[in-house]
Amino acid sequence: xxxRNTYGVDEELETPFNIKNLxxxxxxxxxxxxxxxxGLIFSILATLFGLxxxxxxxxxxxxxxxxxxxxxxxxxAVLYFxxxxxxxxxxxxxxxxxxxxxxxxxxxxxVDIFGHIQKLSFNYFDSRPRGKILIRVVHYVNNVADFLSxxxxxxxxxxxxxxxxxxxxxxxxPKLTLCVMSGLPFVILYxxxxxxRQRRAWxxxxxxxxxxxxxxxxxxxxMQITQAFNREQVNRGIFKNLLNQLNKAFMKxxxxxxxxxxxxxxxxRFVTCFLYLMAVMFFTKENYSAGVIIAMASYAxxxxxxxxxxxxxxxSLINTGSYLxxxxxxxxxxxxxxxxxxxxxxxxxxxxxxxxxVTFAYEEGIQILEHLxxxxxxxxxxxxxxxxxAGKSTIVNILCRFYDIQEGKILLDGHDIRHATLxxxxxxxxxxxxxxxxxxxxxxxxxxxxxxxxTDDEIIRAAKTVCAHDFIIHxxxxxxxxVNEKGSVLSSxxxxxxCFARTVLSNPAILILDEATSSIDTETEKLVQQGIANxxxxxxxxxxxxxxxxxxxxxxxxxxxxxxxxxxxxxEELLKKKGLYYSLYTAQLEESGRAAAL
Numbered sequence: 001x002x003x004r005n006t007y008g009v010d011e012e013l014e015t016p017f018n019i020k021n022l023x024x025x026x027x028x029x030x031x032x033x034x035x036x037x038x039g040l041i042f043s044i045l046a047t048l049f050g051l052x053x054x055x056x057x058x059x060x061x062x063x064x065x066x067x068x069x070x071x072x073x074x075x076x077a078v079l080y081f082x083x084x085x086x087x088x089x090x091x092x093x094x095x096x097x098x099x100x101x102x103x104x105x106x107x108x109x110x111v112d113i114f115g116h117i118q119k120l121s122f123n124y125f126d127s128r129p130r131g132k133i134l135i136r137v138v139h140y141v142n143n144v145a146d147f148l149s150x151x152x153x154x155x156x157x158x159x160x161x162x163x164x165x166x167x168x169x170x171x172x173x174p175k176l177t178l179c180v181m182s183g184l185p186f187v188i189l190y191x192x193x194x195x196x197r198q199r200r201a202w203x204x205x206x207x208x209x210x211x212x213x214x215x216x217x218x219x220x221x222x223m224q225i226t227q228a229f230n231r232e233q234v235n236r237g238i239f240k241n242l243l244n245q246l247n248k249a250f251m252k253x254x255x256x257x258x259x260x261x262x263x264x265x266x267x268x269r270f271v272t273c274f275l276y277l278m279a280v281m282f283f284t285k286e287n288y289s290a291g292v293i294i295a296m297a298s299y300a301x302x303x304x305x306x307x308x309x310x311x312x313x314x315x316s317l318i319n320t321g322s323y324l325x326x327x328x329x330x331x332x333x334x335x336x337x338x339x340x341x342x343x344x345x346x347x348x349x350x351x352x353x354x355x356x357x358v359t360f361a362y363e364e365g366i367q368i369l370e371h372l373x374x375x376x377x378x379x380x381x382x383x384x385x386x387x388x389x390a391g392k393s394t395i396v397n398i399l400c401r402f403y404d405i406q407e408g409k410i411l412l413d414g415h416d417i418r419h420a421t422l423x424x425x426x427x428x429x430x431x432x433x434x435x436x437x438x439x440x441x442x443x444x445x446x447x448x449x450x451x452x453x454x455t456d457d458e459i460i461r462a463a464k465t466v467c468a469h470d471f472i473i474h475x476x477x478x479x480x481x482x483v484n485e486k487g488s489v490l491s492s493x494x495x496x497x498x499c500f501a502r503t504v505l506s507n508p509a510i511l512i513l514d515e516a517t518s519s520i521d522t523e524t525e526k527l528v529q530q531g532i533a534n535x536x537x538x539x540x541x542x543x544x545x546x547x548x549x550x551x552x553x554x555x556x557x558x559x560x561x562x563x564x565x566x567x568x569x570x571x572e573e574l575l576k577k578k579g580l581y582y583s584l585y586t587a588q589l590e591e592s593g594r595a596a597a598l
Contacts, residue, residue: 021325022324028148029152032101032104039097042094043091043156049090052080053084054295056079058295059076061291101149112331116331116333119337121335126362131210131218135209135210136327140326141327144324155313161305165299165303169303176296180299186267187311190263191311195318198315206326208242208250210326212242215239268301271300272297275296346424346428349428352377359407360394369395369564378540379540380540380555384542384558385551393544399417401422428510431503436499438483438484438495441483442477442481443472446499447479450501450506462501462502466501466532476489513544515545515546555570557570559584
């Protein structure tokens with residue numbers, strides 16, 4: 001069982017930055033290498049064009065103004081205008097290419113992580129809030145893609161900018177260049193001292209952000225319960241506390257980040273003053289011209305810009321490292337329910353089911369089923385009853401391999417389900433779960449989910465089987481009415497009927513109804529029963545029902561309690577025993593009688 005992770009628990013990450021996670025991004029970068037190289041070339045050209053300005057200034061001041069050559073000054077001015085326009089044009093194309101590369105990288109990473117999430121077992125989703133899963137697929141991927149498409153290019157571009165600036169400065173004055181570089185030791189010392197604190201601060205902020213997103217997702221999903229129990233103020237207080245933690249973590253990280261611009265700005269001022277001082281001291285001796293001094297001052301200001309950019313990229317790298325760790329943590333999550341290496345497709349089955357000495361636990365040491373034995377003949381209908389939490393839903397969940405058993409075997413027509421491919425196994429199961437989930441789309445699309453190539457006639461036939469057709473045609477657009485996750489215009493009973501039609505459409509060899517009529521009123525249930533009876537003919541079925549009157553006609557009724565089957569037989573046989581089933585049945589009759597009297 002995966003370690004539980006709630007919105008109030010920070011996700012644990014490795015303390016040091018793991019370069020291996022960045023290396024793992026290589027395929028995503030290589031797939032878009034042409035776009036990235038194009039962006040890099042345009043970035044380099046934009047940088048070169050932008051660095052020509054101070055050199056033009058030096059030429060005008062030292063050469064053409066003393067000569068009074070106005071035409072040359074105008075020519076240089078026009079040339080400066082052209083190179084500035086070219087720099088902006090190159091920047092435009094660089095942004096265009098890197099933006100496209102970034103979106104391609106986002107697409108590829110999201111497809112990979114979403115595809116992996118689709119294969120994870122229920123254990124993974126049982127142990128963590130959906131908000132913490134969602135933020136990895138959306139927010140973290142966006143930030144990683146931005147770094148891979150822009151950050152990596154900027155590292156190269158800013159590095160080349162420093163190189164070109166040094167080249168121009170050295171060509172003007174090696175000694176003054178040393179003056180400009182005198183601030184470098186302070187920057188290096190700062191980075192060495194601060195990098196550990198910086199990573200921890202941003203990792204902590206990322207964890208708090210994940211917690212907040214998880215709580216928002218949980219609160220939206222549980223809004224009806226929140227309002228029903230007047231929990232608005234309590235939830236608001238919890239959310240404010242999470243936001244306070246998030247803001248506190250952000251401000252701590254921001255304070256560390258903001259030190260760098262302050263340091264760079266002060267170093268730039270110090271270096272500029274030092275440069276002018278040295279220029280004045282050596283003005284006569286070194287024969288510095290006014291143009292050289294002005295150009296050097298301009299380059300000095302530009303020299304620290306790329307260094308600050310690299311420092312910002314380093315900050316981004318720190319954040320990206322924590323995001324990558326979470327993304328790859330998800331992508332590396334072991335798929336514990338998967339096809340075995342020698343798994344084969346399950347042939348069409350008649351529906352014989354055998355549970356042989358089956359033991360199962362969701363969490364180690366807490367067994368739900370213990371040494372369960374059950375034989376079901378093809379076409380038999382099996383009802384599962386018993387107290388809440390006894391393992392009724394578990395019995396059908398392990399049959400579909402939503403979870404794997406720890407001991408024993410489950411056979412379908414003599415085939416061990418662990419040796420069958422998941423696709424071939426589940427394609428022969430029709431499942432109607434207790435929670436009726438509606439996907440965003442039309443009613444037609446939701447029913448067709450059970451059989452993607454179904455015709456409209458097949459969809460309508462399935463809806464009629466479960467008595468859903470009449471209410472569907474009276475909705476605004478009939479089968480083309482748009483619904484969403486919560487069902488939108490549909491009642492809970494109508495949502496369940498649509499899900500039931502979806503199951504009918506799949507035409508399974510084994511049918512599983514887990515509280516399938518729990519949200520349908522008694523009158524509607526009477527209409528559906530004939531459809532259910534038609535569907536069950538010649539088909540193995542497992543029915544979990546709260547209302548025992550709905551399962552009286554089943555071939556076998558199993559009373560599940562104390563980690564196994566406590567009673568087994570037909571409705572009449574179990575009533576004659578006057579045991580657990582009899583007590584449950586008579587209690588329901590008495591309750592129904594009291595309700596009728598009221």
